Amino acid sequence: MLEIIDLKKSFVQPSGEPLQILEIPEFRVEGGEQVVLLGRSGGGKTTLLHCISGITSTDSGKIRFLDQELTKFTEPMWDRFRASNIGYVFQTFNLLPAFTALENVLLGMSFAKDVPDQEYANWLLKRVGLGHRLNHKPDQMSVGEQQRVAVARALANRPRLLLADEPTANIDPANQQGIVDLIKETCKEFNIGLILVTHTMEVAGQFDRIDQLEDINLVSTELAAGMPEFEKGENQS
Amino acid sequence: MNLLTIAVRSIKQRLLSSTLTMVSMALGVGLVVAVLAIFGIVQKSFNANATLGYNMLIGAKGGKLQLVLNSVYYLSEPIENVPYEYYLEFQNQEIREKEYSGSYSYKAVQHQQVARTTLLTSACGLTSPAGMIAALATDVLIEQHNQQLYPWKREGKYSVFTDFAIPLCLGDYVGPYRVVGTTPDMFSLLKFGRQGDKPYEMNEGGRNFEHFNEANGFFEALVGAVVAEDRNLKVGDTINPSHGSAEGDEHATKFVVVGVLEPTGTPNDRAVFINMEGFYRMSDHAKPLENEEDVFGTNQIAHKITDADYVLPVEKREVTAMLVRMDPLYSIGIENRVNEGNVAQAVFPITEIRRLLDYFVSPVQTLLLVLTVLICFMSGVSILVSIYNSMSDRRSEIAVLRALGARRSTVYNIVLLESMVLSVVGGLMGIVGGHAMIAAFSGVIEDQTGVQIGFFELAPALPVPIPLLSSVSAEFLVIPGLILLAIVVGFIPATSAYKTDVSKSLGK
Numbered sequence: 001m002l003e004i005i006d007l008k009k010s011f012v013q014p015s016g017e018p019l020q021i022l023e024i025p026e027f028r029v030e031g032g033e034q035v036v037l038l039g040r041s042g043g044g045k046t047t048l049l050h051c052i053s054g055i056t057s058t059d060s061g062k063i064r065f066l067d068q069e070l071t072k073f074t075e076p077m078w079d080r081f082r083a084s085n086i087g088y089v090f091q092t093f094n095l096l097p098a099f100t101a102l103e104n105v106l107l108g109m110s111f112a113k114d115v116p117d118q119e120y121a122n123w124l125l126k127r128v129g130l131g132h133r134l135n136h137k138p139d140q141m142s143v144g145e146q147q148r149v150a151v152a153r154a155l156a157n158r159p160r161l162l163l164a165d166e167p168t169a170n171i172d173p174a175n176q177q178g179i180v181d182l183i184k185e186t187c188k189e190f191n192i193g194l195i196l197v198t199h200t201m202e203v204a205g206q207f208d209r210i211d212q213l214e215d216i217n218l219v220s221t222e223l224a225a226g227m228p229e230f231e232k233g234e235n236q237s
Numbered sequence: 238m239n240l241l242t243i244a245v246r247s248i249k250q251r252l253l254s255s256t257l258t259m260v261s262m263a264l265g266v267g268l269v270v271a272v273l274a275i276f277g278i279v280q281k282s283f284n285a286n287a288t289l290g291y292n293m294l295i296g297a298k299g300g301k302l303q304l305v306l307n308s309v310y311y312l313s314e315p316i317e318n319v320p321y322e323y324y325l326e327f328q329n330q331e332i333r334e335k336e337y338s339g340s341y342s343y344k345a346v347q348h349q350q351v352a353r354t355t356l357l358t359s360a361c362g363l364t365s366p367a368g369m370i371a372a373l374a375t376d377v378l379i380e381q382h383n384q385q386l387y388p389w390k391r392e393g394k395y396s397v398f399t400d401f402a403i404p405l406c407l408g409d410y411v412g413p414y415r416v417v418g419t420t421p422d423m424f425s426l427l428k429f430g431r432q433g434d435k436p437y438e439m440n441e442g443g444r445n446f447e448h449f450n451e452a453n454g455f456f457e458a459l460v461g462a463v464v465a466e467d468r469n470l471k472v473g474d475t476i477n478p479s480h481g482s483a484e485g486d487e488h489a490t491k492f493v494v495v496g497v498l499e500p501t502g503t504p505n506d507r508a509v510f511i512n513m514e515g516f517y518r519m520s521d522h523a524k525p526l527e528n529e530e531d532v533f534g535t536n537q538i539a540h541k542i543t544d545a546d547y548v549l550p551v552e553k554r555e556v557t558a559m560l561v562r563m564d565p566l567y568s569i570g571i572e573n574r575v576n577e578g579n580v581a582q583a584v585f586p587i588t589e590i591r592r593l594l595d596y597f598v599s600p601v602q603t604l605l606l607v608l609t610v611l612i613c614f615m616s617g618v619s620i621l622v623s624i625y626n627s628m629s630d631r632r633s634e635i636a637v638l639r640a641l642g643a644r645r646s647t648v649y650n651i652v653l654l655e656s657m658v659l660s661v662v663g664g665l666m667g668i669v670g671g672h673a674m675i676a677a678f679s680g681v682i683e684d685q686t687g688v689q690i691g692f693f694e695l696a697p698a699l700p701v702p703i704p705l706l707s708s709v710s711a712e713f714l715v716i717p718g719l720i721l722l723a724i725v726v727g728f729i730p731a732t733s734a735y736k737t738d739v740s741k742s743l744g745k
Contacts, residue, residue, distance in 0.1 A: 082640070090637075096634055108641050110239075
């Protein structure tokens with residue numbers, strides 16, 4: 001379903017020198033497959049997700065998804081494709097504070113469909129256990145509940161791929177497992193491919209496929225060589 | 238969820254800042270509406286007099302505008318007076334003869350005729366019948382010839398073209414209000430209103446003043462609505478005009494108020510009208526002739542009724558101006574003829590009023606409008622500042638929207654919509670506020686100008702030579718103007734939103 005070949009991405013440093021972040025010879029995710037990317041902070045995990053979702057352009061290489069070569073897309077095509085096919089769950093939830101839980105989910109639908117499916121948005125929120133919080137704004141909900149809304153919003157357009165960027169990093173330990181379970185279950189339920197980025201083995205250990213970023217990203221391997229090794233379960237954020 | 242909803246939610250999220258921005262815009266627009274309303278009030282005030290009921294003003298030589306100001310608006314000081322004989326040139330022979338009957342010249346001619354008849358009679362007794370017949374025939378011919386020369390034996394020069402001519406005698410005051418000496422024709426022949434078809438009406442129990450009656454003699458007055466209210470005058474009260482100015486000495490002559498005019502929205506609301514005969518009979522009002530004493534002396538009250546048979550000689554009369562209605566076909570020719578003479582000038586008041594409006598009032602209005610539009614623009618800049626300052630806080634929100642699939646153009650439009658909503662809602666608040674302000678002051682405005690204005694009164698069209706703009710109320714241009722302003726001031730923050738780097742701005 002998702003195929004990355006010879007992907008390279010660099011940023012320009014303040015000095016003007018380019019800083020290579022990603023160099024991925026090959027990375028594949030099959031339809032409905034759930035993959036955990038494990039790696040240190042600063043290793044390029046988020047940049048990889050941005051490249052896959054089209055939020056950031058690539059320097060070179062190919063990203064194929066659903067038989068389309070996304071790297072040939074123009075920006076508006078990316079926007080439309082992202083809205084329809086890729087869900088994104090952020091570490092900091094990124095709910096819009098002016099909108100209720102239901103409206104945040106509907107907002108996720110607004111850029112993919114002409115008429116948002118309110119019934120489905122309601123159902124999704126009930127599915128993530130927030131049937132009683134539909135009209136609450138983010139500041140009226142706990143962080144766990146906010147992340148549940150974020151998951152519901154990411155699923156709003158029935159995406160084929162869900163990108164989760166450290167989804168439990170800002171959540172208290174009591175709620176972390178619930179979010180991981182929710183993401184796992186809903187992706188399985190809707191047959192959605194999942195790339196979940198984390199730096200903790202506690203989360204990564206619950207998935208069948210764990211890819212060390214250092215194994216797929218040649219640059220990350222080089223960067224990691226100069227960094228202290230982290231202990232299992234240590235929070236690096 | 239449409240873009241407008243997103244924009245409105247964003248505004249509500251920054252409620253205090255947004256409200257202050259909208260209030261700033263509301264104040265600016267409120268001022269624009271107030272200025273536009275002033276446009277309307279000024280225009281209405283002028284238009285109320287645009288159909289004056291007469292089409293020509295005759296007055297002494299001098300400034301045309303001054304003649305209009307003091308004869309139509311009762312402002313400024315009169316230039317000079319015009320001889321009464323000139324006024325009589327607009328009257329028919331019957332009136333002229335009646336008016337001239339008290340004149341010195343008329344009396345002199347009568348005296349001359351008596352003398353000649355006596356002489357002729359004595360001459361007849363001395364000659365033969367043939368000679369007597371010849372003398373009588375010669376006398377008839379001479380008399381016929383002379384009669385053509387007597388002014389009371391002919392029509393006034395302009396009378397054939399004249400529907401009516403109403404004299405005005407100015408100079409006195411009641412408090413700050415002008416006293417106008419005139420004839421009852423002023424309110425029986427003249428009409429007012431936009432179509433010039435509304436007759437003047439008096440309040441209950443009131444009536445027009447009369448030329449003469451047994452009860453009050455020549456001393457009756459009619460009071461304008463504003464004057465009556467301000468001076469608390471009612472039918473039966475008496476007034477003593479003060480001479481020359483509001484602070485001048487009061488005449489001993491009392492005039493009895495016999496009516497109060499219903500409000501007309503014209504300058505007549507702010508004047509007191511007295512019988513011209515009474516006006517002349519106040520001390521110092523009759524034109525003094527050389528080597529002649531005032532026939533009334535200082536004891537005018539003693540003559541109040543008993544002088545009814547006395548006709549003030551034409552030679553001792555003057556008028557300040559005449560309101561003349563004449564056939565428009567001949568009016569230009571008459572105007573030229575009057576102006577070519579050295580006695581008086583004729584002006585078309587409507588032309589002068591329009592000129593006054595164009596030359597003096599319109600530029601001031603335009604200046605006011607420009608100033609208020611600048612205030613609106615400043616309010617627009619405050620919208621820019623408000624939205625732009627919020628951009629740093631909102632960059633992550635914009636990035637989230639982009640991450641959810643919103644295009645750059647979408648976030649651009651959302652920010653522009655925010656600018657428009659702030660601008661238009663602020664503008665609507667301003668329009669409502671402006672109208673409320675006008676409605677609140679409507680009583681004062683009506684008192685001061687006679688113009689009735691209510692909450693729903695729309696401003697007139699702008700005086701610009703553009704068909705679309707000049708055909709609708711200027712207020713209908715406010716909202717499109719604000720939308721345009723919002724687009725201009727929203728451009729910078731919208732562009733900033735457009736250029737947002739999603740990757741950098743997106744929280745993890």
